[in-house]
Amino acid sequence: MKLIDPRRFVSRVFPIVQWSKSYDLQIGVGDLIAGITVALTLIPQSIAYASLAGFEPQYGLYASLTGGFVYALMGTCPQINIGPTALLSLLTFTYTNGTNSDFAVLVCFIGGIVQLIAGIAQLGFLVEFVSLPVVSGFTSAAAITIASSQIKGLLGLRFSAESFMSTWKGVFKHIQDTRLPDTLLSLACCVVLIGMKVIKDIKIKGINDEKSRRTGLIIQKCLWFAGVGRNAVVVVLAAVLAFFVHQDKDEPLILTGNITPGLPMPQLPPFHTTVGNTTYTAGEMFTHLGSGLLVVPIVGIISNVAIAKAFARGSTLDATQEIVALGVCNFIGAFFRSFPVNGSFTRSAVSDASGVRTPAAGLYTSIIVLLTLALLTPYFYFIPRAALAAVIVCAVLHMVDIAIIKKLWATSRLDIIPLVGTFVCCLVLGIELGLICGVGVDVVLLLYYHSRPPLRIEFADDGILPPHYAIHPVGGLHFAGAERVRSQLISLRNTKIPNTRLEGLTVVTDDNIATIPRDPVANGTIAVGNGNNVGNGNNVGNTDNFVANGTGGAERGRSANILVIYCDALYRMDYTFLQSIKMLVTEWSKTGQVIWCNTRPGIKDQLNSVLHEPIYCDNDLRMFLLRISAVDEQQAFNDTPL
Structure with a gap:
């Protein structure tokens, strides 16, 4: 039997052993800038995504805490930032709506174990059975569902809804209760977010002398930094506005409210809980969560591997190690009250544009999140929910992939069937059933192709x-x-x-x-x-x-x-x-x-x-x-x- 080299095994499981050998001050400065920039995007997003998942704002920060530390040790893709995402937050809400945060923490814990098993058993190839048209239809439908769920926040409405259909029914039913201040604030936030996204791409040209060129470069860097940190800018400005218009008796804006300060105490994931007057045992919690214990980690794997492939730029990607790293992030995160997390394409793109060099950038991001939890949570009281809703809507708009239809029409028209089928089923039947239906359509098409093998x-x-x-x-x-x-x-x-x-x-x-x-x-x-x-x-x-x-x-x-x-x-x-x-x-x-x-x-x-x-x-x-x-x-x- 061939013995395993311990040093090779450790360097395989912990890639930091390899890249840390050449880590120097120049690389560290690049990672620090990228980590701070990503933190400015992550913190307001995590607060908003906690609301999307149906929990108090501090849970979004809990979910952002450990991922950077773990991925810095075990990750292979420098650009990836592990934390809350709109898609997994929506899926978490789907399976835990009407319960409490203990259910979400349990999903995170079990999902981490499932991902660890998939990585150790090298089952990463299974994600290849989900075709790109199905993934595109799924993410586009999820983006529209997420944006629709925030309509009530944009308009200042108060009602409960779980799905795309029920959300729009609730909007039309309660449209007469629209709050004008929240609506105006949300529209202003959307305009500012879209405008600031554009200014980061402005290129200053036509300057000849050296001094003016240096000044233009500084201005361009400032515009870019303001553009990538637009979420933080909008949330801070909205909170300042809400503070000045705040009244003790009559609230003109719906606010986030009190956020539990301090760091989460490490504790075992909950295997029993009480919701109202009902006590749930471990078996009853598993029964309630049902297919979510598999769907949530699988979607996390698909998203993470897809992001890693996008930023690999042709280099070899260790998909198995990525799955293992994600599993450990969720497994350990569950001990700190985290709900399911994975990589975010938006934050990864910001990290890439910021000049990230190694996965250590996530370490700096998590340190900033830790300081935020320890020192700044009392100041989040005045953040308007309308501003958080605007952040979520503007963050998911790019997930709607319209361009793929033209590509499929030109290359493989039959693949439009699983794309449209997944998209429609996700909107009508729900995200998880829609994904299953899309995979089912893919299987039918695969059998169709196998029934007509090429014979010359x-x-x-x-x-x-x-x-x-x-x-x-x-x-x-x-x-x-x-x-x-x-x-x-x-x-x-x-x-x-x-x-x-x-x-x-x-x-x-x-x-x-x-x-x-x-x-x-x-x-x-x-x-x-x-x-x-x-x-x-x-x-x-x-x-x-x-x-x-x-x-x-x-x-x-x-x-x-x-x-x-x-x-x-x-x-x-x-x-x-x-x-x-x-x-x-x-x-x-x-x-x-x-x-x-x-x-x-x-x-x-x-x-x-x-x-x-x-x-x-x-x-x-x-x-x-x-x-x-x-x-x-x-x-x-x-x-x-x-």
């Missing part, structure tokens, strides 16, 4: 060798396409071929076309199937036993009774397909032969298990066919009556 069917007759068909299966052949392939190949046995040389004919099946090099003697088309109309007015079918010869006349044909199957590119057949092959060989062998050419050892073992004395040719097929032809002619001579 050729007919060869050079006048010397006996006429024969040749097919070149590629990859694996599975149960979904078994009957279709068998019926296609059986129909070849009944197809009549002209007595002239036919190497110029095109062989046509239901889905595949292969052309043999054209010979001037013949011109026409062979159709495999019944009653097919094939170009140039040639009607070819099995019912009349005639084949056009391309000159306007027809002659009675003869059948090619040899089928050559090239297996050099075939690596697997499942049991159902093997049984179908057995029936095919039985049918074909009544009047002909099936030859297996260049067969791999594994395929030979499979064929030997179901066929009686299969015919293999692993050398010169031409000589093999000539010998077969000679044997057939001798047999025909012996059978001729004197």
Whole structure:
């Protein structure tokens, strides 16, 4: 048994061991700037996302606390910042609505264990079964659902709603209760957020002298910094405004209210809790959370791996280590009252633009969050909920992916089906059911493709060798396409071929076309199937036993009774397909032969298990066919009556 090198194992689990060897002051300054910049985005977002998840604001800061510390030790992608996200906050609300924070902490704990198991067992490949159209439809629907859930905050309405449909019903039902101050503030915040997002991309050009160029560069850096820290700027300005218009009896704005100060005390995740007058045991909590214990961590894995791939920029990505790191972040976070977290594309983009160099940037971000919890939470009382709603809406707008529809229309129109199906189901049935429906549509399409495996069917007759068909299966052949392939190949046995040389004919099946090099003697088309109309007015079918010869006349044909199957590119057949092959060989062998050419050892073992004395040719097929032809002619001579 091969022993594991402890040093290699530690450096694999904790990548910080590798990159810390070259860590210097210049890299540290870059990470510090990136960490502070991300913190200015993370803190107001985390407060807003706690509200989205249905909890008090401090829980958003709890969820932002440990992720940076853990990911700095175990993460591989410098840009990723682990913390609350709009998508996981919405999913958390979906499964914990009407309960308390203990349920969310339990989801975080169990989700971390699920992610750890997936990473250790190297099950990261499973996320590849969720196609990009499904992910796009899911995230777009989630973005619209999240934005819709904040409409009541933008308008200052008070009602409870869980889904996209119920939210809009509540909006129309309570629209007369709209609060003008909250509405005006939220609109102003949205305008400022969008405007500040634009100014960070302003480029100052056309300056020639050195002093003016230096001044322009400083101004451009200040504009960029204000743009990436726009959430913090808007929240602070809104809180200052709310402080000055605050009245003891009549509140003109709905405020965040009291936030529990101080750091969360480390404690075991709750396995029993009380909601109102009802006490829940661990089993009852698991039953209530149901599929959320799997859906939430899986969505977190998909999002995290997708972000890491986006910022890998072609370099090798250790997806397994990313999943393990995310699992540890959630597992440890649960001991500090965190709800489920993962990487945020918005914050990762800010980190990348800030000049991040290593995952240590998350360490600095978490330190700022820690100081915020310890010192600044009393000052969050005056943050208006309308401002937090505006932050969430503006943060998720970019998640709606409209451009992908144009790309799919130009490349693969069939993939629009899972995209639209996932999107509609997520809005109508809910986020988690919509994702399951999208994966279901993907599975159906996958089975559809497997039911039509590519088969390049050729007919060869050079006048010397006996006429024969040749097919070149590629990859694996599975149960979904078994009957279709068998019926296609059986129909070849009944197809009549002209007595002239036919190497110029095109062989046509239901889905595949292969052309043999054209010979001037013949011109026409062979159709495999019944009653097919094939170009140039040639009607070819099995019912009349005639084949056009391309000159306007027809002659009675003869059948090619040899089928050559090239297996050099075939690596697997499942049991159902093997049984179908057995029936095919039985049918074909009544009047002909099936030859297996260049067969791999594994395929030979499979064929030997179901066929009686299969015919293999692993050398010169031409000589093999000539010998077969000679044997057939001798047999025909012996059978001729004197």
